Amino acid sequence: MxxxxxxxxxxxxxxxxxxxxxxxxxxxxxxxxxxxxxxxxxxxxxxxxxxxxxxxxxxxxxxxxxxxxxxxxxxxxxxxxxxxxxxxxxxxxxxxxxxxxxxxxxxxxxxxxxxxxxxxxxxxxxxxxxxxxxxxxxxxxxxxxxxxxxxxxxxxxxxAGRTVYRAIKICGLGVGDYLAIIGAGGGLGHLGVQFAQAKGFKVIAIDARDASLELCKEIGADHVLDARDGQHRIIVEVQKITGTSGANATLNLSAHPTATQMACAVTKDHGTMIQVAGPEKTTISIFDLVFRDINIKGTMLxxxxxxxxxxxxxxxxxxxxxxxxxxxxxxxxxxxxxxxxxxxxxxxxxxxxxxxxxxxxxx
CATH class of the missing domain: 3.90.180.10 (Medium-chain alcohol dehydrogenases, catalytic domain)
Structure with missing residues (x-):
């Protein structure tokens, strides 16, 4: 019919x-x-x-x-x-x-x-x-x-828009807080940078591709870091930017196997890591989860x-x-x-x- x-x-x-x-x-x-x-x-x-x-x-x-x-x-x-x-x-x-x-x-x-x-x-x-x-x-x-x-x-x-927007809504931040985004130069990430800044958050954009890092700069992310510098260097840089133990919250938009661990590592003690990407397998440091009290949330659409x-x-x-x-x-x-x-x-x-x-x- x-x-x-x-x-x-x-x-x-x-x-x-x-x-x-x-x-x-x-x-x-x-x-x-x-x-x-x-x-x-x-x-x-x-x-x-x-x-x-x-x-x-x-x-x-x-x-x-x-x-x-x-x-x-x-x-x-x-x-x-x-x-x-x-x-x-x-x-x-x-x-x-x-x-x-x-x-x-x-x-x-x-x-x-x-x-x-x-x-x-x-x-x-x-x-x-x-x-x-x-x-x-x-x-x-x-x-x-x-x-x-x-x-x-x-x-x-x-x-992309509805997924990253929900992640930003549930991260629990206020104006002036720091939000780190792993995979910030991708389809979700570049939107996440803009939505977060529109809410008054300070954005630390982290990516590992030249084109993605350039896009983060073009859209005006507050800070842009190259994940290829290694996790230790990124942690040091994030702590230097925030003046604390890390970002108030972090979004992980990267499916790379090490991205979830980095997302937890750059998050402030007692802060929240929002997992959006869906890698087949991932690793979380017990040090971050237990001894730093990082809260982990998952979200989709x-x-x-x-x-x-x-x-x-x-x-x-x-x-x-x-x-x-x-x-x-x-x-x-x-x-x-x-x-x-x-x-x-x-x-x-x-x-x-x-x-x-x-x-x-x-x-």
Missing amino acids: GIAGIPSMMTAAQVVQLNKPHELNQVETFHELRSHDLLIKTVAASLCHTDLMIIDGTLPASLPMTASHEGAGIVIATGDAVNNIKVGERVMSGLPLNLCGQCEDCLGPEDRVQYCKHTEGSIGLGMDGAFADYHVADSRTTSLIPDTVNFAEAAALAC AGSKCSAEMLEEYAKHGLKVQMETFHGLRQVPEMVLALHSGALKGKAVCVVDADRYAEDIAQ
Whole structure:
């Protein structure tokens, strides 16, 4: 059963085989919408490091699967229970699909619904995603885009922005406190630097790539340190900057095996280390954990309310997501190569609907 005016078939960039480039295929546009579903005309969709984990099989997925969990577009149709978003509105797509609505996360504080373990899955991460002419998202995890934020920016923020913003919110800092960020020049990190500074934190940006360190300087991080100098030197530098035993809190956005240990080591005694990246294995020094009383928290996506706050903060403070724009789904394999190369500054974003995007940025 289709929706009037919507073609029955569409183009999608799909992961068909592990460790192979995405393929462009003609697929069915959608299935019948469930109660909380949104059918979205994709205008832009972004690429994330997590997408590489789908390609190499680290994250299991049933193939073929339409890629990208970072989508933005215009709502074309809604399920019968949707009451917070209307047809024609501009949205940044949520990731989890078909929340159960009954578990302790769904019924608990708003910013825990994304932890629901009884979802159908997440778009682009097991379920078909946004590298397509149309995609489906759950209205309960989807956010309206402010007028001053364009579709490409919203797509780039759909995972990176909402993830790092929640990490900053739960770190418990106040104006003038020091926040160290490991991996500060990456897709999440460069946004984290800006969001943290907008809240009045002093940011110590730490990275290990030339392009990333240069980006940290370009966006005005208060202090920029090269992790390749070694952990001991970084600890000394952070203590010199703060005048104490370390930063009040640290975000670890790097999946490097030693990054978690460094993140704890540069954190002030009794401070908090927020783990965002997900390496296969990591090591934490018992000295930091026990004898320095470093508190460790994990976090992932923000819920819809926190995501909406993130978008408003981004618009209010005139922040800038660093991105390289690619035009058309045929360029998705090039986006993957750019991400693999390590030379990409910020996010790789695909403009899926060139006409709608041109209208958007012209306004």
